[in-house]
Amino acid sequence: MGVGIRAAGEGDRELVVRLLDEAFQDDPVSGWVFPEREYRRRTHHRLMAAFTDIVLAEGRIDVTEDSTACALWLSMPAAGGDGPDGGGGGGGSEEADDADDAVRLRESVDPANPRVEEIARLMADSHPADRAHEYLWMIGVAPSHQGEGLGGALVQHVLDRCDREGLPAYLEASSERSTKLYERLGFTFADHTLDLPDGPRMWPMWREPVTGRGH
Template sequence: MTGVRQDERDTGGLPGARTERDASGLDPADPTSAVTPVTPVTPVNRSPRVHRAEEADRKTICRLLDVAFEQDPVSRWVFPDAARRAVAHPRFFEIVLDAAWRDGFVDITEDGAAVALWLSVPAEVPETASSTPEAADTAEGDDMGQRIQAVDPGNERPEIVGRLTRARHPHDRAHRYLMFIGVDPERQGDRLGSALLAPALHACDRDRVPAYLEASSERSRALYTRLGFDVIDEPVELPRGPLLWPMWREPRAAPADR
């Protein structure tokens, strides 16, 4: 799966119509909703505040991700049957949430309307790097893969997504991987996505650590380009499904460092 999800609408250019917005809550029509690529990212000093999620936030996070990704093109490809998707989604997000807490961190807005799941990925030498944290070659990773398979028995598509994205995921440098970011559909356009990502990207700049994600549409690719991410490979092509663009962000230098 990927760190970027869609809630796109075709406005037809009509005045006053709703513009396309990524499920992250970033508004491509609003220049203040993205960070310019010439300066380091700094935390957003306005509400809603962002804090590190804890176990007490579990139900809120899983419910939010379920709603935010209900109509996502990749989720619909992985779980094409709506009834099965309704059952599998909450279980799936429980698993990836556990992975983020184990190997990374989870940021959430104080009102519970936006959440981002990050993994801290160590550098691996090519000879031994057979996978990324989506399905790592450790006992924990194997257990995660088995748990995901049990979410929808007989469905090979979760494994297909993992295998294809693993083939493109960089492994030669330590980095932070944005697995998922979701915003309550009722809060689309409230700039929650940029507010949510700013502290994590600021930390990447401060710690001199790159970031990585997969964008699930040309629209989201443009949004994340504004945040300093660059496409680093050809898109991942899901069989008769949507494309996923691998994107990488180098840490930005502070003004004093330039």
């Protein structure tokens, strides 16, 4: 049985924030950003809301028709190429923009928490910039529906387009367990981990487009 998928709009914002908040409450990276459980329960949703707003404005969010899972994607241009912030003026201004974005994220989400800014900086610094690609920022499945194949269906929905258009895809897996799902979808480990200071690690993964598919 296929999984119905649609593009989210502004009216889906609260649904997406709730799905991400529930899915990532016990995620190792979220636990590092917000170490105290009760504080995380009260504050974590603000970070998910900030991520949702960025992707609603600049990318694409897919949700399952039954509203139990969502995936957040950004189309990333090659450094210096055509596209958002791709003016070709050299890396310095892009690094400054990333730093400014990290500061703004902390100030909007949890001003006294330096780890909000730190995670944004680390992810920006490790992001591949030499080729245009689709970036799977986050995927969230309601806890009661995990293990039903919804996440894989959401990812494959975009990977099919990547294959048609010859685009690679990139993500950072936040647990070693989740790397297994992504490996089944054609992603491979990008040869280095992203190690959070005194915290967990993330696994950057890259997928080349598959040519010759029958679509």
